[in-house]
Amino acid sequence: MKKIILSFLLVLNGLICSFAQSNTGAEMATGLRSSGKIYVVVLVLVVLFLGLVIYLFTIDKKLKRLENHFRK
Secondary structure (H helix, E strand, O other): OHHHHHHHHHHHHHHHHHHHOOOOOOHHHHHHHHHOOHHHHHHHHHHHHHHHHHHHHHHHHHHHHHHHHHHO
16 A cells, blocks of 8 residues: 555656746757757666666565565
């Protein structure tokens, strides 16, 4: 139940943040988009996020293995 509530709050926070932004646009993003460097920024962010997710899953797997080892 706790995971469901936290997931709901995360989605709600994302929706609120997306509607809170103005429509004027950012000058820096326009410059990066026109020169094609925005794709480099997005790629770096995706790689960092995937690395973090993989790291957390490996830690979770190791922790579960340790918990099962000490329960026996």
